[in-house]
Amino acid sequence: MLYGNESISYYSKSNVSIWMLMAFQAGLLNIGGFMACHRFVSHVTGFATFFGYEINQADNSHAIGMLVVPLFFLLGAMISGFLVDIRLKMHKRPKYYLSFGFIFILLLAIYIGGISGLFGVFGEPLNNRSDYLLLIILCFTCGIQNGSITSVSKSVIRTTHLTGITTDLGIGLARMLSAKKLSETMENEKKATLMRVGIILFFGLGSVAGGFxxxxxxxxxFIIPVATSGVLFSLMLYFQFLKPKMAS
Structure with missing residues (x-):
């Protein structure tokens, strides 16, 4: 992935390290968003559920917000699609450094905005426009992150939420337990199962660390996800952009 090669090895050490770090970062962002304004930021299903609840309240002003916020997750996924997926289909080098650069800049903006009071009081109920602004930026960030990894891994990896990964883990475990009945090799399935367990553990670790x-x-x-995204952005920028220029 660092080199933008279409024939990436899904379970190479560098890729697995990146996926685990991103899962840890996603856990931090989810707990940070929840503790800041009482909503999970990468859980589109949750926003649909909250919309159903809010639209039936006497004051249904929050219903519109519950519809608008996840649209920015969609927008983030679309941007990653242009930077990664479309370029892969055109047999061009994906611009990971741009998608990870966007993530770093957005998280830095959240950190600066938060400590300067732009998003209001940390932990207050979801009432103000500033709370929705924070949710929008967080959802936008998660959309870019999830879209980038989903594209490059051909939908094998998702790092910002666990429903799909847990489903895949359950299916993978069933295949491994039925290995004698299946003619195909289980080597890749074992690697995928370990990877899925790792993502779940690192997401949970990020949530626990974030809670503290x-x-x-x-x-x-938020300085912690700023730091992790900065590391990932620096790696992508060096290997994808700076190193090829120095070599030429």
């Missing part, structure tokens, strides 16, 4: 950090530091806790 955000309870102590509030918006200052």
């Amino acid at each position: 950090v955000f309870s102590k530091l509030a918006y200052y806790g």
Whole structure:
């Protein structure tokens, strides 16, 4: 993935390390968003559920917000599609450094906006426009992250939510337990199963770490996903952009 090769090895050490770090980052963002304004940020299903609830309330003003916010997850996925998926289909080098650059800049904006008071008081009920602005930026960020990894892995990997990964894990475990009945080799299935377990564990680890950090530091806790996204952006920028230029 670092080199933008179409024939990537799904389970190479570099790819697995990147996926685990991104799952950890997603866990941080989800717990950070939840603790800041009481909504999960990469759970589109949850927004649809909240819309159904809010539209039936006497004051249904939040219903529109529950529809608008996940559209930015969709927009983020579309942007990643142009930068990664479309270029892969055209047999061109995906621009990972741009998609990861967007993620880094958006998270840096959340950190700066949070500590400067742009998003209001950390942990207040979801009432103000500033809360929706925070949710929009977080959903937009998660859409870019999830779309980029989904495209390059041919839908094998998703790092911002666990429903699909858990489903795939269940199917993979059933295949492994039925290995004697199946003629195909289980080597790739074993690697995929370990990868899925790893993503679930690192997402959970990010959530646990985030719960501790955000309870102590509030918006200052977003410095951690800023740091992890900065590392990923730097790696992509070096291997995809700077290193080829230096070689030529």
